[in-house]
Amino acid sequence: MNVKKLTDEQLVALFIDTQKNLYFEQLYDRYSDKVYRKCLSFVKDDAKAEDFTHDIFLKLVLNLSSYKETAKFSTWLYSITYNYCIDQTRISKKYSEVGLDDNFDAPDDDDDAQMAELEAQQLNKAMQQILPEEKSILMMKYQDDLSIKEISESLDISESAVKMRLLRAKEKLRKVYLEGVLFWGVVIAKLVSLFFRND
Amino acid sequence: MTDNENPFKLIEPEGQVPESLKKALVSEIDTIRNTSTLIDLFVGNFINTLSASFSGGENSQQES
Numbered sequence: 001m002n003v004k005k006l007t008d009e010q011l012v013a014l015f016i017d018t019q020k021n022l023y024f025e026q027l028y029d030r031y032s033d034k035v036y037r038k039c040l041s042f043v044k045d046d047a048k049a050e051d052f053t054h055d056i057f058l059k060l061v062l063n064l065s066s067y068k069e070t071a072k073f074s075t076w077l078y079s080i081t082y083n084y085c086i087d088q089t090r091i092s093k094k095y096s097e098v099g100l101d102d103n104f105d106a107p108d109d110d111d112d113a114q115m116a117e118l119e120a121q122q123l124n125k126a127m128q129q130i131l132p133e134e135k136s137i138l139m140m141k142y143q144d145d146l147s148i149k150e151i152s153e154s155l156d157i158s159e160s161a162v163k164m165r166l167l168r169a170k171e172k173l174r175k176v177y178l179e180g181v182l183f184w185g186v187v188i189a190k191l192v193s194l195f196f197r198n199d
Numbered sequence: 200m201t202d203n204e205n206p207f208k209l210i211e212p213e214g215q216v217p218e219s220l221k222k223a224l225v226s227e228i229d230t231i232r233n234t235s236t237l238i239d240l241f242v243g244n245f246i247n248t249l250s251a252s253f254s255g256g257e258n259s260q261q262e263s
Binding site for chain 2: 019021024025028029032033035036037040041046049050053054057058061062119120121123124127138139142143
């Protein structure tokens with residue numbers, strides 16, 4: 001049997017039945033990098049992201065029997081990942097320590113690609129300013145392309161609650177993003193005015 | 200919105216999980232499984248031994 005051709009759900013069923021590591025390893029190979037990257041976007045530290053990935057996969061194995069095939073395996077795994085990252089981030093409260101001053105970069109080039117990159121960088125910095133719960137719901141929707149229904153299932157809340165939380169998270173993100181842009185706008189304006197005054 | 204235009208896709212960090220993590224996880228899963236089997240066997244045998252000793256005691260009392 002070629003394990004690479006099996007679906008995630010088949011691998012889960014086979015692992016539960018046979019307890020052979022081969023099936024778990026296949027699932028791990030498929031998702032470990034994705035889970036690691038998600039952890040990395042929460043903690044920004046390779047070693048911590050590794051620890052988180054380790055704990056998430058261990059949690060996955062211990063709770064595998066509770067997996068119901070009504071949801072996609074990936075959705076279920078991502079919900080474990082987000083919940084774990086939210087809990088850990090809440091414990092360390094690292095998100096509140098990142099200041100605005102040293103995190104927003106001013107755009108200084110007209111090149112379109114670089115501008116897009118800078119916008120992405122600013123978005124990344126803004127994502128560090130919002131609560132982990134808000135960050136995870138935005139990532140589910142816009143990074144993992146989950147539907148409202150899938151998000152509501154993985155967070156165990158109603159679809160209207162998902163829509164409301166998404167709206168609030170987007171509003172907050174936009175506010176933080178604009179604050180960053182405004183901050184650098186003021187700094188640049190000040191520098192320009194100082195420069196011309198000296199001339 | 201395509202993946203290239205979606206800024207949320209652009210901010211996804213790059214990185215690969217080290218190979219050593221997989222080995223560590225698999226060996227940890229083996230340990231958990233072995234421990235669980237050991238506990239099952241011990242508890243199962245302990246209860247069987249207890250019930251056998253009690254039933255043995257009752258039989259010897261009835262015979263006397």
